[in-house]
Amino acid sequence: MQNLTVQSSIDFVEVFSTKAGAIYQSDSENCWYIDFAGKLARFDYRNILKLKKAVYHIDIEDLLLNNTKAPDLEILFICACDHCYVLSLLEIIALKELLQGTFVMLELNHIIYDRLHRIII
Amino acid sequence: MKDIMRVKCLLSSDVETLINQQIKKEAHSSAIYLSMASWCNRNGYDFSSDYFFAQAEEERQHQLKFFKYVLDMGGNAVSPEITNVKGEYNSFREVFEEALEQEISVTQSIKNIAARCHKEQDYVTIEFLNWFFREQREEEYKARRALELFDVIGEEGTGRWQIDKHVGQISYSSEA
Numbered sequence A: 001m002q003n004l005t006v007q008s009s010i011d012f013v014e015v016f017s018t019k020a021g022a023i024y025q026s027d028s029e030n031c032w033y034i035d036f037a038g039k040l041a042r043f044d045y046r047n048i049l050k051l052k053k054a055v056y057h058i059d060i061e062d063l064l065l066n067n068t069k070a071p072d073l074e075i076l077f078i079c080a081c082d083h084c085y086v087l088s089l090l091e092i093i094a095l096k097e098l099l100q101g102t103f104v105m106l107e108l109n110h111i112i113y114d115r116l117h118r119i120i121i
Numbered sequence B: 001m002k003d004i005m006r007v008k009c010l011l012s013s014d015v016e017t018l019i020n021q022q023i024k025k026e027a028h029s030s031a032i033y034l035s036m037a038s039w040c041n042r043n044g045y046d047f048s049s050d051y052f053f054a055q056a057e058e059e060r061q062h063q064l065k066f067f068k069y070v071l072d073m074g075g076n077a078v079s080p081e082i083t084n085v086k087g088e089y090n091s092f093r094e095v096f097e098e099a100l101e102q103e104i105s106v107t108q109s110i111k112n113i114a115a116r117c118h119k120e121q122d123y124v125t126i127e128f129l130n131w132f133f134r135e136q137r138e139e140e141y142k143a144r145r146a147l148e149l150f151d152v153i154g155e156e157g158t159g160r161w162q163i164d165k166h167v168g169q170i171s172y173s174s175e176a
């Protein structure tokens, strides 16, 4: 028999999803996978926080209101992270929604851990 | 699902943000005290100048204490940008009035962090903050005492010279 280590690649748990995409958590890798804008990208703890910060800092209202001829495209480049997103205004709004939902779910998960799991030992 | 955020960092993002704001506030305090030291020096109040130099150094230490705490707990400490540092004062007394005002606002903002921590049951950070509450007791005491010298001694005649001499001697020694 061949020595095949079958990695259970299905240790993904969906944290949050919208019509535009989804974010999964991998407990074994301690990271998140973001399925958005046609690609699946891996983000570790530091990078997902950097992505959150970058997305939350985009002034959507300003992009909506300014009537310059420049296309409504934002380039999201995260330092020391392999991924970069080039997003339209609508995609930015969608990604922000996805991230907000995700962080609410992570917070909820944290509260459950804090109030239940870590008390009953 | 694992609570990865908590494994990586003890602080909630709200508390982390508040402490980073405090880091900026301490850095700002330090810069203001340095500015006060400069003003006092230029105007011949040598003891007060030394007093403010020492205060500036203390505020820098406060900033680093918060900074290291955030890092030690797994968070992201942000080196702040400092703007808005006043360079001129209208009077010797005004310098001390603003110094006290500054300390009161610092006490207030640390109380704010503690309030948030209580809400989250972040007793670890509360315990850390207790050192600062003690420190603020001393800081406010010294600033208030300095300002009181203006009333006790009076500014007439050689009053300001006397006040300046006494500023260097203010110390807080309560063990309570």
Ligand SMILES: [Fe+2]
Pocket (backbone or CB within 6 Å): B026, B029, B058, B059, B062, B106
């Ligand atoms: Fe301070």
Ligand SMILES: [Fe+2]
Pocket (backbone or CB within 6 Å): B029, B059, B103, B106, B139
């Ligand atoms: Fe202070």
